[in-house]
Amino acid sequence: MIKTRDMTTGSETKHLIRFALPLLAGNLLQQTYNAADTLIVGKYLGDDALAAVGATGSITYFFYTLCIGLSIGSGILAAQLFGAGRLERLRRSIISSGAVTAIFGVVVSIVSAVAAKPVLQFLNVPPDLLGRSVTYMRIACSGTICVAAYNWINAIMRALGNTTVPLVFLGVSTVLNIGLDLLFVMVCGFGVGGAAAATIMAQGLSAVGCIVYCFGSNKNIRPKGDEFRPDAVLMKKCMTMGIPIAIQNGLVSVSMIALQRVTNGFGNTVMASYTVSMRIEQFVQQPFASMNAAISTFTGQNIGAGKQDRAVKGLRSGVMLSSVFAVMMFVVFLILGKNISAFFVSGQDVISISGKALILTGAFYIPLGMIHTVRGFLNGAGDTAYAIVNGLSEVISRIGFSLILTNIAAVGFWGIWITTSITWVVTAAVSCHRYFKGKWKLKAV
Template identity: 45%
Template sequence: MANNNVYDMTKGKEFPLLMKFAYPMLIGNVFQQLYNMADSIIVGKFVGTDALAAVGASGSLHFFFFSLCMGMATGVGILISQYFGAKQEKEIRKAIANSIYLILAAGLLMSSLSVLFSRNILVALNTPDNILKDALIYMRIVCGGILAVASYNAVSAILRALGDSRTPLMFLVFASLVNILLDLLFVCVLHWGVAGAGIATVMSQALAAITCIIYAVYKNPYFKISKRDMKFEKNIILKSIKIGIPVAAQSAFISISCVVLQRVVNTFGDDVMAAYTATLRIEQLIQQPFNSLCAAVSTFSGQNIGAKKVDRVCKGFHKSVIIVIVFSFAMLVVMQFTSSGIMRLFVDKEKVIDFGSTALKITSCFYFPLGMIYVARGLLNGVGDASYAMMVGLVEVFGRVVFSTVLVSIPVIGVWGIWYTSGLTWLITGLFSFIRYKQGKWKELSLIYS
């Protein structure tokens, strides 16, 4: 079953393998963030600051409702990576077939809930009246397309688990370009406002899902699924859920913490909301190397724990930390000197630019612990450490709730407490993740041998 896009990560030098595997995901993740940023830039420039604030007000909520689907996709991917490392090809096909049931259920459930309760949640978060209508329109459109996002992420997670990080990239880049073109058409030409931006996002995500699925079915031998493989396998479903639910809970806890912080942001008015939305988009882009490295470490760890090569997992982790150190320092320098210019890509209003520029200088000081969170998460999720996923999510909720409540109430800090909250939360979560790694309990964990 040779495939030039596939890497068997149980053999070969760790650093080149991680880099070769991560860079296609980095390109893909950057393009994914670009079409998220396209909504913000085009809406901010052509519709206005209030519209940009509306898009940002619903951002954390999207992530919350996506989290269950993403968790299920991650759980399936981790299980398959361990089967791949153990060379259990029949189990791989069964796991791929059974993932269909999980993703359909999660996607339909989250899409229905998000559309039904979107207004109640936005009102509960103190969303200002002048942006509530647009925030509700954008949220309902984007959340209505959750199944498309879930489908693409599930196929991508499976392909990455099999050592193929390039195939998802091809379709994501294409879909990202389509999204930007549709943004320009719907918002700038047809003047559909935030609704146009939301429709463009959903259409591009659906395109990525459909094309990636078709390609995988025709080109990847592991996707040649028989009727026997489609049989409902309780054992496989439960193993996927065993790591999928905690990972989903981790994402949900993180999104809840972001929602709590968004509620604090909303109390400072439209300018701060717009600045927060822009800085959030910028930092999401900056985090993509960490995110790509996390996925690479997860696949690397999953395959090697499946092959019972624990020492090799440790070596991969150490190489990844070096990458984090170099990139974190580079981005710290960039943000300290170019933050104002970067903010001008999003908005023209000087007050919003000043807020965002200072905010980026604050958070860039905490990029190293942020990177450590991603690397530790990749390793611990990859080996199936479900309890870690739950605990780290709770740590983030605790950090954001406590810091956002305390810091913004201190007069000398005030509004800047919003961004110090993010930085200090990364610091304590990064420390917790490193301690979890050093404890070494993960070395005895495995989904397929438990």
């Protein structure tokens, strides 16, 4: 029997920490997928191959996060139903959201694989890197359905307060991914395509294993009789909750794609530096993302149980925890930024630029933490429509500031990382404004 966690009673801070820690471990393992690609490609295939892989990062993230947005919507609906004790409705919502996720995942997989080459050409990927970038992206994006399936079952288990089971399956698949990376790249000589294939195969196995085990072991989510049939009303509700978040994720990805396009214009060294700093930053963002998910589930359960004041107390605890972590990471990068970069790549110019970039963006981790905590609260409360506004603020800031700053001679390519920092400040301010307006109080599903 898989354990669930009722977060409507007890210490808010303890609930958030106990929920977030296994989730953090899982998120870090998830990032190990990317890090394994970066490390093995950078060390064994060279800086140009790393730049080719990095050039696809923003666009593959775009397609992945569309599916992840839908899964978050599924989790919000499930968390509120679980908090309200409506288990029969919960089971129907899980089946219905699973159907939506499967359809959407297949469509996105096909579209993204077909669109790989024209999109990368639009992004100004240098001709000498284009072939390898297209290969990596086509293989990585064709497995988007695997990403969708894993994030869906993960969101459902989070809604029930369980982050341990997905962690176990992800741990196994991470080891498998590293092994396949080494086999495909170093032994078989499949190049960047081998790294992409290893990641997708491991993700798919993790998704299948987790789904089979969770449905077989938890009677709370095991459908009975006609509950196996997707419910049209719940499918619509899932899309109503998830599509705004998917759009937000898409908008954020569009802004990242635009920034990648600007980065590509500065040549292979800056592209590789940006790739390294982004990979490292993805690790740093995981505690923030884990707190986002913890607050979202905590808020969803308590809003479902009618405990609005308790949900607000949880947000305050989350902000405090994320701010402490932000300061710690800035100190780490101030002291060890270049050493951490050197772990991923050998080129001294790349190490120097990426190490300084980590210090620059690290000074703005407190606003980054605010984005994650407030966004998680608003999502859990059911105020997902605001997600589109939040995404637009990132698009406008990231595109606008990058075009201005990188064209100032004294700033040059450093405008790429300055833009990221300013974007966090603007988006955090917009998120806080939405919270204090209080519209989330009327959005419970």
